[in-house]
Amino acid sequence: MEGSAQVPANDEEELFDTGSLPCVSERAAAEEAAPTNGQVLLKMVNIHKWFGRVHALRGVNFTVHRGEVVGLCGDNGAGKSTLIKVASGYHTADEGQIFFEGREVKLRSPKDARALGIETVYQEQALCPHLSIARNIFMGREPTTLLGLIDQRTMNKESMEALASMGLRLRSPHALVSALSGGQRQGVAIARAIHFKAKLVILDEPTIALSVKEVREVLDFVRHLRDQGVAVVFITHTLHHVFSVADRIVVLAHGCNLVDVRTKDTDVDELSDIIARGTLGDAVPTTQHAR
Amino acid sequence: MQRRLGQGLWLSFISTPLVFIITFLIFWAFSPGHRFVDPRNLAAIAKLTPDLGVVALGIGVLMICGEFDLSIASVLPLCSFLFAQLLIAGVDPFAALALMVPVGASLGLLNGVLVTRTGLPSFIITLSMLLFWRGVLYVVSGLMPISILPYVPTNSDFAHFLTGQVGSVPAQLLWFLGIAVVLGIVLHLGRFGNWIYATGSNPDAARAMGIDTHLVKIVCYMIVGALCAFAGIMQATRLGSFTASQGIGFELKAVAAVVVGGVSLRGGVGNMLGIALGVFIIQIIDNGLILLQVPVFGVNTFIGLAVILFVIINNLANRQFAEQTT
Ligand SMILES: Nc1ncnc2c1ncn2[C@@H]1O[C@H](COP(=O)(O)OP(=O)(O)O)[C@@H](O)[C@H]1O
């Protein structure tokens, strides 16, 4: 922690100076991460990821407990999307271990992650705009009849049920996704996760480009998930959005852990300040409340 | 609510049939002596359309998954040439057909693998293959037609099988409709069809949901290749010979037909009924304009205008559909 004060503030310089170093000070912070009630669901340890010469994740630790809502924050390019893409099997880590429900797991594809109960709603359009709501919810997992054809009736019925369970009332399962509002699209993507009994739902920037009303809708979806005992990782760089729903907030900076704190032990101003500076600095003592 | 949804669906699926009927009525009314609806003329349309039509059905499916194939115009005559060579070598025509369909599919496989592996636009890859196979064909065939009549005479079983009549209906038309129905079932009722739409609509989302989009594209290319082989052989059987000019112009005509049938160039949009009717619309315009004594070279001008007009109509219908279902 003391070391972190010496990290140069200049982005360029920092990339070069610490690019190949592990995140020593931040790792210490992560190990003291504020635990929340409940068992550990997902535990990612010392995750590294390179894209060519870009060291996008430099030894990140990340833990999610059962039924917990975790806000994952940090500036653009901090590595949030990369981290969750590792957790959802879209990227494989170059180094590090992943544990799910206590067992070490290897996630080689999104299929592996989904089989465990990890569902991800990606920042880049998670849906196919030209397809109906029902066909989107069941995409890649279409139920079939005895003849091997798609069981459209089951698909329609169950997709409307999944949407209703989140308080989302849409006119018809046949409606095309291109005709939905941004909030409704997030709802459809989340309904997909609910229907397939996810234990952990990861939302990458679900509130980006949404109106105030739609943001509120999405936050309601997150509460619905939590009420059903589903853990949620909610990525955003708008702290206000995550503060009202998250139990815990994790901040990444330049591919390292920066902060891991219970929401009730901090406030928006303090965290915004840390994210803006990209280092803990003086804020360390107040945000580090291990247990 | 139900009613509005019904209307929207109705509009998106009916726009191409409507255009088809209107085109048909126009030529009926204005062709000299109503020659357009003369049974002989209709029979000629029914026999000629499937040559392009069978290939266009595959192109429609491929374009829904977001890719192009310009190489069809060379793959088709190449398969026809190889078919003729097999016959000359003494292979039974049915066996030769059964051999050539997988060969066509392999040529499609090559396209698919090149497109998905290189990540280059399929327009470029298949344009190269169009030129490549054309060149190969010219070298191996020397541009000389090869008569296949000695091996498949007009009254042979094989000729009846591909180009005969069932009652008064030409066999070609039945093949075309049969293939359209099979592909329609795959596209609209099967799981693979949903993956085709998903791949064309948003490949990132499709991949994230565990769909192997590369495999989907490769299979679609293989369907196109197999249909090229079939169409090439069907055409050669009708003509009684392989000719090097087979397939010329198909690469663009197929796109025109499919687009008129309501398929989007950007993928994810289209249906099998529209694709099948699109082919007929193009052929009817072609045939009808000639009956109206429009000079052959002027026909393309009208087809060009018609394509633009129909695409505008389809776009309006699709937008209406999207709005009315929410
Ligand atoms: N597919 C990729 N190829 C190359 N570099 C990437 C790729 N994905 C992310 N990066 C790089 O990794 C870093 C972290 O990106 P990302 O995880 O998207 O950040 P965030 O989601 O926090 O904004 C950035 O420097 C970004 O440019």
Ligand SMILES: [Mg+2]
């Ligand atoms: Mg991101």
